[in-house]
Amino acid sequence: MLEGFLIGLSAAISPFNLAMVVGGCLIGTFIGMLPGLGPMSIIAIMIPVAITLGDPTAALILLAGVYYGAIFGGSTSSILLNAPGVAGTVATSFDGYPMARRGQAGKALTIAAIASFAGGTLGAVLLMIFAPALSTVALLFHSAEYFALMVVGLSAIAAFAGTGQVAKALMMTILGLVLATVGEGALFNMPRFTMGLMDLQSGISFITLAMAMFALPEALFLVMNPARGAATQSGGSKITNLRITRDEAKAIAPVIGRQSVQGFFIGVLPGAGATIASFLGYAVERNIAKGAEQEEFGKGSVKGLAAPETANNAACTGSFVPLLTLGIPGSGTTAILLGALIALNVTPGPRLMTDEPQVFWAVIISMYIGNLILLILNLPLIPYIAKILAIPRNYLIPFILFFTLMGAYIGQNNATELLILVGLGVLATILRFADYPLAPLLIGFILGTMLEDNFARSMQLYRGLDFILERPMTLALLVLAALLVLLPSYRSRRARKRAEGVADGD
Amino acid sequence: MALDRWIALVFIAFCCVYGYAAFFTMDQLLPPFMQRNPVWPSTFPKILAVLGVIVGLIVLFGLEQPAEAKEKSATDINIANLREYKLGQAGLLLLAMVLYALALRPFGFLLATTLFLTGGALVLGERKLHILIPVALIAAGAVWYLVEEVLGIFLRPLPGFL
Numbered sequence: 001m002l003e004g005f006l007i008g009l010s011a012a013i014s015p016f017n018l019a020m021v022v023g024g025c026l027i028g029t030f031i032g033m034l035p036g037l038g039p040m041s042i043i044a045i046m047i048p049v050a051i052t053l054g055d056p057t058a059a060l061i062l063l064a065g066v067y068y069g070a071i072f073g074g075s076t077s078s079i080l081l082n083a084p085g086v087a088g089t090v091a092t093s094f095d096g097y098p099m100a101r102r103g104q105a106g107k108a109l110t111i112a113a114i115a116s117f118a119g120g121t122l123g124a125v126l127l128m129i130f131a132p133a134l135s136t137v138a139l140l141f142h143s144a145e146y147f148a149l150m151v152v153g154l155s156a157i158a159a160f161a162g163t164g165q166v167a168k169a170l171m172m173t174i175l176g177l178v179l180a181t182v183g184e185g186a187l188f189n190m191p192r193f194t195m196g197l198m199d200l201q202s203g204i205s206f207i208t209l210a211m212a213m214f215a216l217p218e219a220l221f222l223v224m225n226p227a228r229g230a231a232t233q234s235g236g237s238k239i240t241n242l243r244i245t246r247d248e249a250k251a252i253a254p255v256i257g258r259q260s261v262q263g264f265f266i267g268v269l270p271g272a273g274a275t276i277a278s279f280l281g282y283a284v285e286r287n288i289a290k291g292a293e294q295e296e297f298g299k300g301s302v303k304g305l306a307a308p309e310t311a312n313n314a315a316c317t318g319s320f321v322p323l324l325t326l327g328i329p330g331s332g333t334t335a336i337l338l339g340a341l342i343a344l345n346v347t348p349g350p351r352l353m354t355d356e357p358q359v360f361w362a363v364i365i366s367m368y369i370g371n372l373i374l375l376i377l378n379l380p381l382i383p384y385i386a387k388i389l390a391i392p393r394n395y396l397i398p399f400i401l402f403f404t405l406m407g408a409y410i411g412q413n414n415a416t417e418l419l420i421l422v423g424l425g426v427l428a429t430i431l432r433f434a435d436y437p438l439a440p441l442l443i444g445f446i447l448g449t450m451l452e453d454n455f456a457r458s459m460q461l462y463r464g465l466d467f468i469l470e471r472p473m474t475l476a477l478l479v480l481a482a483l484l485v486l487l488p489s490y491r492s493r494r495a496r497k498r499a500e501g502v503a504d505g506d
Numbered sequence: 507m508a509l510d511r512w513i514a515l516v517f518i519a520f521c522c523v524y525g526y527a528a529f530f531t532m533d534q535l536l537p538p539f540m541q542r543n544p545v546w547p548s549t550f551p552k553i554l555a556v557l558g559v560i561v562g563l564i565v566l567f568g569l570e571q572p573a574e575a576k577e578k579s580a581t582d583i584n585i586a587n588l589r590e591y592k593l594g595q596a597g598l599l600l601l602a603m604v605l606y607a608l609a610l611r612p613f614g615f616l617l618a619t620t621l622f623l624t625g626g627a628l629v630l631g632e633r634k635l636h637i638l639i640p641v642a643l644i645a646a647g648a649v650w651y652l653v654e655e656v657l658g659i660f661l662r663p664l665p666g667f668l
Contacts, residue, residue, distance in 0.1 A: 052657045167564040168510065171517060174558045178524060181551050188547040190535070193527060223599060223630070224591035395641065398626030401603060402619065406649065409610070410659055418607035422600055433585045434510035456545040464544050489570050 004353070005128075008361025011057055012369060020053075020062040021366050025373045028069020029385055033077045037400060038087065039070035040332050040442075041215035044207050045403055047340045048410040056344040057359050061366040063337055064320075068120065068370045071274065071316055072378060073385075075112045075309060080105060080386060088274030088312040091282040095297065095304035102300055106242040111302055112309045113379045114244075115256055119310035120371040122260035123267070123317030127324075128364055130268075131353075135325040138350035144458035144467040146326075148477035150451045153270040153328045155481040157440050159488055160269075160276065166488050169437050173444040179204055180448025199416045206339040208408040208421050209445055213438045214332070215404040216425030221432075222397055242379065244302075252306040255285055263311030267318025270330035274312040274319070281311030317367060324348055324360060328447070332439035335446045509585055511566055518562035525555030598629045614664040619646035 011017065024046075031042045046066050050059035074089035079096035092112065099108040141149070158169035183203025184191045194200040259281045266277040285307040286297045297304040322330045327349035329335035341348050346359060353360050378385070408421045428438055458467040458474075468475055528551035536546060564570060602625050609618040623642035624635075632638055653659050 048659070049657060052659070167561055167570045170561045171514065171558070171565055174521075174554055174561060175517065178521075178551070178554050178558065181554070188540075190547055192532070192547055192551070193524070220596050220599070223596045224593060225587070226592070392632075394627045394630040394632035395638075397599075397630060398623045399645070401599060401626060402623060402645075402649075405603060405606065406653075410653060410657070413659065415607045415610050418610070419604065422603050422607070426600065430509075431513065433588075434508075434513050436510065436513065452550045455550060459545040459549075460543065 004132075004357050004361045005365070007358050008363075008365040011358045011362035012061065012365035017058050017061050017362065017366065018369070020058050021065045021369050022373055022377065024062040024065020025069040025072075025370055025378065028066035028071075029073040029076070029374070029378050030069075030388060032070030032073025033385065033388060034073075034396065034400070037215060037218070038074070039067050040210060040336055041218070041404070042066055042070050043333060043336045043340070044210040044215065045407040047207055047336070047343070048407065050340055051343050054344075056341065056346040056356070057362045059340065059344055060337070060346075060359060060363050063340060064363055064366055065370045065373075067316060067333060067337075068116075068313070068367075068374060069378075071312060072113070072116055072374050075116065076109065076382060076386060077389060079108045079112060079305075081389060088278055088315075089308070090275070091278040091308035092305065092312075094282065094308075095299070095301050098298070098300035099302075099305065104300070107244055107248075108305060109382055110242045110244050110379065111248070111252060111305050113375050115252065115259075115306040115309035116313040117371045117375040118256045119260045119263055119313035120317055120374075121368060122257075123264045123314035124364055124367040124371070126261070126264045126314075127317055127321055127367070131321055131325050131360075131364075134321065135350040135353050138326050141350070141473075142458070142471070143454040143461070144471045144474040145477065147451060147454040147458055148474040148481070149326060150328055150447050150454065152477050152481045152484070153322070153330065154440070154444060154447065154451075155484040156270040157330070157443055159484040165435070165437065166485060168435070169440045170485065172431070172436055172438065172441040176441040176444025176446075177448040177451065179209070179441075180445045181452070199414070199420075204420065204424075204445075205408070205412055205417060206336075206442075206446055208412070208417050209424060210332075210336050210339075210442055211404050211408050212421050212424035213428045213442050215400070215407075216421065217429040217432050217438075219397060219400045219404065220425070220429050222393070222400075226393070248302050252302055255303050255306045256310045259285070259307050259310035260314045263314030264318040266311070267315030268321045268330070270322060270328065273331040273333075274315045277315035277318075278308035278312040281307040313371075320363070320367075324352060324363070325350055327352075327450070329443060332442050335439075335443045339446055511568070514562050514565035518559055518566065521555050521558035521562060524551065525559070528552045528555055595629055599626055602626055602629065611662065612665065615650055615661045616643075616646050616663050617665060619649070 012021075027046070028039070028042060031037050031045075032039065043063055043066055046063060050062050053059045053062065071088060075092045075096070078089045078093035079100050082093050082097040096108045096112060099105070154173050155170075158166050158173055180203075182193045182200055184194075184201055191201055262284065263277040263281055266280060267273060282297075282304060285303055286294060289297065289301075289303060293301065293303065316333075319329075319331050319334050322328050323334045323338060327338070327347060329338045338348060346352070346356060405418055405421065408417050409415070431438060459465070461467065462470060468478060528548045532548040532551075533541075533546060540546065602622060606618055606622040609621070613621070620639070620642045623645060624638055627638050627642075650661055650663055653661055654663070
């Protein structure tokens, strides 16, 4: 491990890669603050830039920096304006915004920065311990297990979508898988479902899909409902006095310790991720706080601010575990990162550590550096960066739309791609109106090719579906996937029957 | 019928078309040597089509117990407020995006982008053209410079006839 650590250190510490971390964190913070552009959209916009770099290490470092920066920027707008730019920082606004209104905006930002730093750093330590162990196990996996593992991942993402939403999330996953079958796959060398259109020959570009699913609907909602971005008009509170007291530091230290570990493991689970980690972290800390401290939650408690901030950053780090060790993304953001890696000719998975250790370790080292930069560089700059929140929305929205278009255009250099983007964007907006979750669609789309690939390979090896029965691990994983999907509805059904006083006869 | 069920219905229809293509149109084209394979290009799509119809039916008939309705805040997306939403502006911006896609080649990047940014802001109600146009011009120029010179991706800057 030490050897790998040193390889990573030497790769990450090169001036160029350091510049990438700094640049990524700054860009991420800037854009993450804007309402309407979450980490997924920002990373999607940055992908063409990362691909042009050519070096996968530098590209991944840049994108990871952007990811951290975006989460940090999201916390800033949650605290200052009660307008979270990112779903993962909604819980931050519960206590961060009341603090800002009391005139403690500076203090709230400092706590958020320290909590993020600690969460991210402890998360990176855990990642360093667990990822190598997991990838040793993963090396034993065959295509049958990979197929089953991806099915588990997709089911978990649907299962975490919430009660009453599992079927909808599954529907979106299947739609994503269907979209992935369009075009000429490497597997069969024949075009499928292109309807004779040349533009569909190479399939749908995942950047276009990511933009259409996340950036475009969010921008359209900002247009349709001015209340959503209204906070941008007010300019925000004054940021003064960034210092925290010794007592406050003592109060948040145990919270940070607990939430780093909890957040990390939630982040590792597919489908859970920063949003769930932050809400759960907030709820847990509120429950274990005593008396007056519990009363304080929601009214500007330092613990209530530190908990979600630590948890969401630790979860971001945790979500890299399945990506780097199994090559299976657990969240929309890591799915986009996976797409970027594939475009750069790096296949994440258990072999990544042995084949390209410099990529693996440089990413981990850059996580430490990125967290440090967010703490020492961004914090003093925040009062100035926050000025971006004062940009009038008449200017902001056309620019968001323009960057969305550019993101799709630069990658393909094809104007038809823009028409596909607008079409899919309208579709995504309608789906959002009907409460369909869109992250499963994107993850299904990105995993679709790999899923079919591994399925076909196991079918060929075992001349049929026998692989399910002959490999116990595969069977166990598939059963797990089925349980994940069925359990939520079974439990709610039971609860309902019990509420009605009907025996359910089991 | 609520919008999500309409979508499920459309999705089922889509899966049927997709399934029809997978079940009945793909296999004749298969060369004989590939027919001996246990997996065909149509295998996976067939499975997806069947699963899609099943899941679509579950959503359509509401077989899954819906969650208790959450209180939606003013900033949440809510179909009930659709009439209050500025659909006209959103539609015009979408139209502007389509026009931009069509204009990008013949008009060149700089002109098309400037027009798009100016037009977008005008749709949203901006009237200070003396600020807006210079901002749009500078932004278009800066992005062009970054993409072309720094990233090395070719973008035709000027109209085709120049």
